[in-house]
Every structure is written in C-alpha cells, then in structure tokens.
Amino acid sequence: MPMEPLAIDAAHLARRYGRRWALADVSFQLRPGQVMMVSGRNGSGKTTLLRILSTAIRADGGRATVAGHDIVKGRDEIRRATALLAHQSYLYESLTARENLEIMGGAPPTSAALERVGLLERANDPVSTFSAGMRKRLSFARVLLQKPAIAFLDEPYGQLDPEGFVLVEQVIVELKRGGATVVVATHQIDRVAHFADTKLALENGRVA
Amino acid sequence: MIAALRKEFLLQWRTRAQAVAVFVFGATSLLLFSFAIGPNSAALRQHAAGFLWLGLLLSSTLTLSESFHAEMENRALEGLLLLPVSPRVLYYGKALANTIQLMLLGIALVPVMVVLYDAGTTRIPTVLLIIVLGTAGISAPGTLYSAMTSQARAKQTLLPLLLFPLIVPVLLASVKATSFAILGDPMEQGSRWMALLIAFNGIYWSLCGLLFDRVVED
Amino acid sequence: MAANPRFPKLPHALMTLGVICLLVGSYLGLFVAPPEHYMGEVQRIMYVHVPTAWNWMLSVLFAFGAAMAFLFTSDFKWDARLEAGLEVGALLGFLLCCQGAIWAKPTWGVWWDWDPRLTSTAVLLCSFAGILALRRFVDDPPKRAVLCSVATIIAAVDLPIVYFSVRWWNSLHQMQSSPATVSSQFHLPLRLNAFGILFLMSGFIAMRSRIASQRLSEELAPPPQEFAEELA
Structure with missing residues (x-):
C-alpha cells in the first residue's frame, strides 16, 4: 500500500435499530478519487452505512475516519468535506426550489445548479408541487452546491426518468474528474459497474 | 444566522394561514373562559390577565408543536446539520421566530381581551414589554421541547405535558405583571415580576441553547 | 452494577434497615x-x-446529578440511575403532596393552600411524570x-424559580421545620424516620x-458474532 491518506477507513462499523442490528460488522478502505459501488438487497445495511459515514447518525460499534477525520471527534470537518444524497429529500415543502437552495447559506450560484439538474423553469414553484423525480433532481442540486470532496449517493437512480439516469452518470463522472471520491449505494448494479472502481456487497449488515 | 432566520420567516410566511387559525383558536378560548365565569363584568375584569395568558399558552402549544413539522417532514433539519449549520444557530433562529410569532399572537389577542372583559389599559408600552418577555419565556424551553417531542411517539400529548409545569413561573409572572398594568399598580410591584421574567429568560435562553445540540444529533 | 449479579444483597439490606427505622421512629412519634x-x-x-421532604429533595438532586453525569460521560449506568431517581422522586413527591394536603386541612381548613413548598413539589411532580412518559x-x-x-x-433548574415565584405570589407560611426549630423531645423520632426513609x-x-x-444491557448487547444462517 502506498502511504497515500485514505478517503474512508472503516473498521467493524455497527448500528442497531431497536434490537435489530441493521449494520453488524462492516470494514473497508477506500482511496481518494475512487468510485465505490455498495450493493445488497433491501435491508442489507447500505443506507445505514452511508448515513454513518456522513455523520447523519451515530455508529453503535466500530470506528471510521472519513477524509482523515474521526466520525465522532471530527464531525464538523467531515460535514464540511462530504455531501449526502439521502432517501429523504432534505427539502422544505412550502419553499420554492430556489429558496431551498438559497437557505443553504452564503450566496450559492443557484441558477447554474438548477439548470444543471433541469429545473430552471420550475425554480420559483414550491417543492410541494414537485413530483418525486423532480425532488430527487433538486436534492442533486443540493449535493452539487456543497462541492464535496466525498459524495455519498444513496439510491441516486430512484424515481428518476431515463434522462435522469444519464444525468446521474454525468454528475458522478464530473465529481470524479474533479478529484472527488464517490460512494454509490444502488440496486442498478449493471449501470454502475461500468464506472465503479471498487465494489462492496452487503448482506445482513455484513460484507458479503 | 441570517440564513437561518430567513428560512424561519419564509417558512412562517408560507404557512401564515396556520397563524390565523391559531389566532382564532386563542380568541375562541378567551370567549369560552368568560362563559366559565358568567356575565359578571367585575370578575371578568379581575381575571382578564389570567385568561389572556392561558389563552396564549394553549395557543402556543399549537404553534410550537407545528414548528418542527416542516423540519421533520423530509428530514430537512438533518440536511441543514450536515451542511454543516451549527445546531445552536438553528435553535436560536427557531426560538426567535417562535417568539415573534407568539408575540404577534399576544398583541392580536389584547384587543379581544379588552373588548370581552372590559379590561382596557393606558400602559400600552408596559403590556407590550410583558408580552415580549412572556412569549420569549415560553419559546425558549418550548422550542427545545418541541424538538425533543418531534422525535418521540405521542408528540401532541408530550409537548404540553413537559412544557406546562416548566413555565409556571412565566405564567405567574406574566399574569401578575399584566394584572398590575390593567388594574393599577400603586405599590410598583409589576417591575418585580418583570425582573423574574428577565431572569427566567436569561437562564433558559442560554441553557436550552447549550442543550439543543445533544437533542438533535443522533 | 454487574458486581453482584446474584441475589441483590445491598438493596434488601437497605430496605430492611429502612423499614425498621421507620417502624421504631413512627412508634416513638405516635x-x-x-x-x-x-x-x-x-x-x-x-x-x-x-423526613419525606428532605429525602424528596435528595432524590431530585440525585436525578439531576445522574442526568448531568450521563450527558458528560454517556455511560448508561447513569441512565439506569436516572430512571430509578425519577421514579423514586415521583413517588416521594406524590407522598409529599398527599401528606401536605392532609396536614393543611386541619391546620388551615383547606386541603391545598398554595404554599410555595407544596406547590413547587406538585409542579416538579408533574415534570417528573412528564419525563417518565417521555x-x-x-x-x-x-x-x-x-x-x-x-x-x-x-426541570430541576426550574425548581428554585418555581419556589420563589410561588412565594412572591402567595406570601403566607410558617418557617421551614428543621430539628433546630423543633424542641429536643421531637428529635429522635424525626431523625429515625429521616434515616429510615x-x-x-x-x-x-x-x-x-x-x-x-x-434491561439496558439487553437493549445494548453487541451484535451476534455470526448469523446462524451463515454458519449453515
């Protein structure tokens, strides 16, 4: 192994919901600039893994560093370096698409981001009028505006139309070209396998 | 902080129909209180301040329990935390927005009180100040408890269950101070109750800001 | 906590001692x-x-201490102690309110006289009941x-504020009772009962x-080493 710092170094990660272990024991390493595909059936722990690594939820066992920071001690540093495309859209229903991006703070180039995901004409409509696919696109715009060094994409293809599929792939390639590390949890194994550098298959909360 | 406040006011402006509904609820409860006393104008005037604050308190649970609804709907709060926005900033933004909303509600309920209970007063600035301090005292712990109960089952029941015992001093002090403003205050006792309100606000605005981080993080 | 997983000797010994003290103290007192x-x-x-009032205050302090200790250490033994402290505190608070009402009726002619101590106990009892529901x-x-x-x-930080606000609101009451203000014949039963409780x-x-x-150690058990189906 070269002495290059790892993008993600996870050891024995575990997480419980009630008495069930959604993630029992997952360890892996990922080098910067790589695209990793996480696959596995429903309930195998993909979402939990991505949520732990992006510090959205705590781990009940194990350790991990993301972008060189510990997931417990370096929470804020990790949050600055990463972006998570989650199942939940993170959007406010009563705000417009543009407002949802503007409240992220600073003065983000919202128009460019909205155009990138094909929502510029609907920029001033409230999110409550959006379809599931359009919400997904807007969440993508959110991820792009964060300019992450590591992007966690949980089911990026979900609810999208074929044009959206192409958009997802373009965005991943773009992120990778910019030097970012991308972790994609997906059921679309064949689509992602083309451009993934490494793969991680999960089963019952463990590496299969 | 400015972005957080802007978000709060945008959210409140978009759901202003709800604020109107809360006002109607508050006014209706003021009407109901007078039925509990009977058409005795002296007694009603005597208890006007108490009724005003009880009405405001009951309405505040509607406002407060609603205030984390938009945050939890699509886990938007988590989205902000991951940006990262400091939880403290989010707390103070939300608590301030809740204070302003309850304050406006309180100001809107004063004329209703004056008309129903014949409880007019010329000390408008004093009453305004009491409303600001009292609603701030409700909002500081109310916002924290709303964030807590939004993560539990039976949230609608839990919020008043936790909040009401806590704000007994706020209720007492606000009612007393408002009463003195309406019925006259020859001994200048009102300022003592205002001092209590200020102390309560000082303690809970700082304590809840410290604890909010632990409440919203998993 | 897990030092003595078998028959819990210490709690039983304490409870027996407490009952004996209470019996003797109450006999002397009555x-x-x-x-x-x-x-x-x-x-x-x-x-x-x-004695109930003194111990109630101790139990509230204990619950407050356990809550602070949990937030600083994240050690679940403090959560278990908090749960115990909250329940015992709620029980003592309930007893205190009942005794206060029983005392108030023949003394002042009303069950409830909005005395600051009685009222702030009731307020904190409601808070503890709410937390137990949570x-x-x-x-x-x-x-x-x-x-x-x-x-x-x-809730614990609120207690002194409630106390002082109720005292301002309704200023009538006798001085706080303590052995110093009670004559010496009354000391022994009071002290015995205090230690008993x-x-x-x-x-x-x-x-x-x-x-x-x-219960917590069951809820927080580490994941099983391997799943049964993987062994098969």
Whole structure:
C-alpha cells in the first residue's frame, strides 16, 4: 500500500435499530478519487452505512475516519468535506426550489445548479408541487452546491426518468474528474459497474 | 444566522394561514373562559390577565408543536446539520421566530381581551414589554421541547405535558405583571415580576441553547 | 452494577434497615413523644412529612446529578440511575403532596393552600411524570437517555424559580421545620424516620437501577458474532 491518506477507513462499523442490528460488522478502505459501488438487497445495511459515514447518525460499534477525520471527534470537518444524497429529500415543502437552495447559506450560484439538474423553469414553484423525480433532481442540486470532496449517493437512480439516469452518470463522472471520491449505494448494479472502481456487497449488515 | 432566520420567516410566511387559525383558536378560548365565569363584568375584569395568558399558552402549544413539522417532514433539519449549520444557530433562529410569532399572537389577542372583559389599559408600552418577555419565556424551553417531542411517539400529548409545569413561573409572572398594568399598580410591584421574567429568560435562553445540540444529533 | 449479579444483597439490606427505622421512629412519634403545644396531635404527621421532604429533595438532586453525569460521560449506568431517581422522586413527591394536603386541612381548613413548598413539589411532580412518559415514548435507548437527561436538567433548574415565584405570589407560611426549630423531645423520632426513609429510598433506587441496567444491557448487547444462517 502506498502511504497515500485514505478517503474512508472503516473498521467493524455497527448500528442497531431497536434490537435489530441493521449494520453488524462492516470494514473497508477506500482511496481518494475512487468510485465505490455498495450493493445488497433491501435491508442489507447500505443506507445505514452511508448515513454513518456522513455523520447523519451515530455508529453503535466500530470506528471510521472519513477524509482523515474521526466520525465522532471530527464531525464538523467531515460535514464540511462530504455531501449526502439521502432517501429523504432534505427539502422544505412550502419553499420554492430556489429558496431551498438559497437557505443553504452564503450566496450559492443557484441558477447554474438548477439548470444543471433541469429545473430552471420550475425554480420559483414550491417543492410541494414537485413530483418525486423532480425532488430527487433538486436534492442533486443540493449535493452539487456543497462541492464535496466525498459524495455519498444513496439510491441516486430512484424515481428518476431515463434522462435522469444519464444525468446521474454525468454528475458522478464530473465529481470524479474533479478529484472527488464517490460512494454509490444502488440496486442498478449493471449501470454502475461500468464506472465503479471498487465494489462492496452487503448482506445482513455484513460484507458479503 | 441570517440564513437561518430567513428560512424561519419564509417558512412562517408560507404557512401564515396556520397563524390565523391559531389566532382564532386563542380568541375562541378567551370567549369560552368568560362563559366559565358568567356575565359578571367585575370578575371578568379581575381575571382578564389570567385568561389572556392561558389563552396564549394553549395557543402556543399549537404553534410550537407545528414548528418542527416542516423540519421533520423530509428530514430537512438533518440536511441543514450536515451542511454543516451549527445546531445552536438553528435553535436560536427557531426560538426567535417562535417568539415573534407568539408575540404577534399576544398583541392580536389584547384587543379581544379588552373588548370581552372590559379590561382596557393606558400602559400600552408596559403590556407590550410583558408580552415580549412572556412569549420569549415560553419559546425558549418550548422550542427545545418541541424538538425533543418531534422525535418521540405521542408528540401532541408530550409537548404540553413537559412544557406546562416548566413555565409556571412565566405564567405567574406574566399574569401578575399584566394584572398590575390593567388594574393599577400603586405599590410598583409589576417591575418585580418583570425582573423574574428577565431572569427566567436569561437562564433558559442560554441553557436550552447549550442543550439543543445533544437533542438533535443522533 | 454487574458486581453482584446474584441475589441483590445491598438493596434488601437497605430496605430492611429502612423499614425498621421507620417502624421504631413512627412508634416513638405516635405514642411516646408528647403532643405539640399549639397544634396538638395533628403535628405528629411532621414525623413522616419532614423526613419525606428532605429525602424528596435528595432524590431530585440525585436525578439531576445522574442526568448531568450521563450527558458528560454517556455511560448508561447513569441512565439506569436516572430512571430509578425519577421514579423514586415521583413517588416521594406524590407522598409529599398527599401528606401536605392532609396536614393543611386541619391546620388551615383547606386541603391545598398554595404554599410555595407544596406547590413547587406538585409542579416538579408533574415534570417528573412528564419525563417518565417521555421515557415510554422514545424507543432508541441512547436517544431516550439523552432526551430524559436534558428534560431532567431543565426541570430541576426550574425548581428554585418555581419556589420563589410561588412565594412572591402567595406570601403566607410558617418557617421551614428543621430539628433546630423543633424542641429536643421531637428529635429522635424525626431523625429515625429521616434515616429510615433515606435507607428505604436508597434501597429502592439501588434495586430499580439494577433492574433498569439489566434491561439496558439487553437493549445494548453487541451484535451476534455470526448469523446462524451463515454458519449453515
């Protein structure tokens, strides 16, 4: 192994919901600039893994560093370096698409981001009028505006139309070209396998 | 902080129909209180301040329990935390927005009180100040408890269950101070109750800001 | 906590000691001590009321301490102790309100006289009941522990504010009773009962936190090494 710092170094990660272990024991390493595909059936722990690594939820066992920071001690540093495309859209229903991006703070180039995901004409409509696919696109715009060094994409293809599929792939390639590390949890194994550098298959909360 | 406040006011402006509904609820409860006393104008005037604050308190649970609804709907709060926005900033933004909303509600309920209970007063600035301090005292712990109960089952029941015992001093002090403003205050006792309100606000605005981080993080 | 997984000797010993102290103290208070000069036989409720009040304050302090300790250490033994402290505190608070009402009726002619001590006890009892309800409605153990600790701290900080605001609101009451203001014949039963309730309360808390930490250790058990189907 070269002495290059790892993008993600996870050891024995575990997480419980009630008495069930959604993630029992997952360890892996990922080098910067790589695209990793996480696959596995429903309930195998993909979402939990991505949520732990992006510090959205705590781990009940194990350790991990993301972008060189510990997931417990370096929470804020990790949050600055990463972006998570989650199942939940993170959007406010009563705000417009543009407002949802503007409240992220600073003065983000919202128009460019909205155009990138094909929502510029609907920029001033409230999110409550959006379809599931359009919400997904807007969440993508959110991820792009964060300019992450590591992007966690949980089911990026979900609810999208074929044009959206192409958009997802373009965005991943773009992120990778910019030097970012991308972790994609997906059921679309064949689509992602083309451009993934490494793969991680999960089963019952463990590496299969 | 400015972005957080802007978000709060945008959210409140978009759901202003709800604020109107809360006002109607508050006014209706003021009407109901007078039925509990009977058409005795002296007694009603005597208890006007108490009724005003009880009405405001009951309405505040509607406002407060609603205030984390938009945050939890699509886990938007988590989205902000991951940006990262400091939880403290989010707390103070939300608590301030809740204070302003309850304050406006309180100001809107004063004329209703004056008309129903014949409880007019010329000390408008004093009453305004009491409303600001009292609603701030409700909002500081109310916002924290709303964030807590939004993560539990039976949230609608839990919020008043936790909040009401806590704000007994706020209720007492606000009612007393408002009463003195309406019925006259020859001994200048009102300022003592205002001092209590200020102390309560000082303690809970700082304590809840410290604890909010632990409440919203998993 | 897990030092003695078998028969819990310490809580039982404490409870037995507490019951003995209470029996002796109450006998002395009811039959041996002379009736009080002004208040007569009614005053005898003080032999149990005052010790309950002291111990109630101790249990509130204990719950507050456990809540602070959990937030700083994230050690679940403090969550178990908090659960015990909240329940015992709620029980003592309830007893205190009942005794206060029983004392108030013959003394002042009303069950409830909005005395600051009685009222702030009732307010804190409501808070503790609310927190115990919160415990039932949050399923995730770490989340539950954090929320209950936060709520306990907030409620405990409120106690002095409630006390002083009620005192300003309604200023009439006798001085706080303590052995110093009570003549020496009354000391022994009062002290015996105070220690009796202290031992009983400590026994309850020790027993209850043992039960809670057993449940928590089940809830927080580490993941099984391998799943059965993977072994097959």
